[in-house]
Amino acid sequence: xxxxxxxxxxxxxxxxxxxxxxxxxxIYHVKGQVFSIRNKMDMYKDEKHLFxxxxxxxxxxxxxxxxxxxxxxxxxxxxxxxxxGGKMTVHSTYGDMEVVGQIMQRDFHLTKDGQEVxxxxxxxxxxxxxxxxxxxxxxxxxxxxxxxxxxxxxxxQSSSHSSSxxxx
Numbered sequence: 001x002x003x004x005x006x007x008x009x010x011x012x013x014x015x016x017x018x019x020x021x022x023x024x025x026x027i028y029h030v031k032g033q034v035f036s037i038r039n040k041m042d043m044y045k046d047e048k049h050l051f052x053x054x055x056x057x058x059x060x061x062x063x064x065x066x067x068x069x070x071x072x073x074x075x076x077x078x079x080x081x082x083x084x085g086g087k088m089t090v091h092s093t094y095g096d097m098e099v100v101g102q103i104m105q106r107d108f109h110l111t112k113d114g115q116e117v118x119x120x121x122x123x124x125x126x127x128x129x130x131x132x133x134x135x136x137x138x139x140x141x142x143x144x145x146x147x148x149x150x151x152x153x154x155x156x157q158s159s160s161h162s163s164s165x166x167x168x
Contacts, residue, residue: 002141004028005123006131006148017041019145024127028145039064039153043146051146062154066092066146074143077150088154090147094140097147103155106131110147118144 004027005020017030028050032041039055049069056063063078075092088099090110097117101108109119118134123132135144 002135002138004047004135004145006133006152007128007130017149018134020130022125028142030149041063041149041153043142043149044068045142050142053146053150064150064154066143066150074139075147077147077154079154088151092143094143095162099151103151106152108151110144118148120148 003022005022005024007020017032018026021089028043028045029045030041033039038057039053041053043051043053047168051074052067052069052071053064055065056065059078061079063076065073066075066077067073073093075090075094077088077090080087080089088103088107090097090099093127095112097110097112099108099110105122107121109116111117118136119134120131122131133148135141135146137144
């Protein structure tokens with residue numbers, strides 16, 4: 001199992017979105033135009049470009065696509081409409097998955113065929129309030145990290161209502 005950490009704050013202006021190991025080394029980072037309508041972002045490990053993600057326009061509910069740097073679709077993730085912040089579904093080349101739990105509180109897990117493949121929950125570390133990402137499926141670690149970031153961005157947007165002006 002692999003464990004990573006992300007800080008409480010999502011994409012404060014001008015900063016990168018960093019994912020750390022337990023010694024606070026940055027393992028993955030994301031750069032992007034997060035406050036644009038399309039929300040294009042790119043994820044790197046060191047200088048290696050791993051994924052590109054962007055929001056699909058003109059969807060009533062947030063929907064994002066995850067691509068390889070070459071432009072092949074790896075996954076789509078969409079928020080389902082429920083009154084309580086509800087569930088999210090992921091369709092990917094690694095199978096279909098479901099995000100379950102208290103997503104607004106950043107306490108949730110990802111299941112695939114009924115098995116938990118990744119979880120995230122709040123943890124107090126010596127260097128501050130963070131979220132611990134535990135990945136049980138070691139075969140696609142970067143992919144799961146990308147999903148965590150996407151889920152976080154989607155919920156950060158919907159909780160700040162920044163997307164409400166783009167409904168069509």
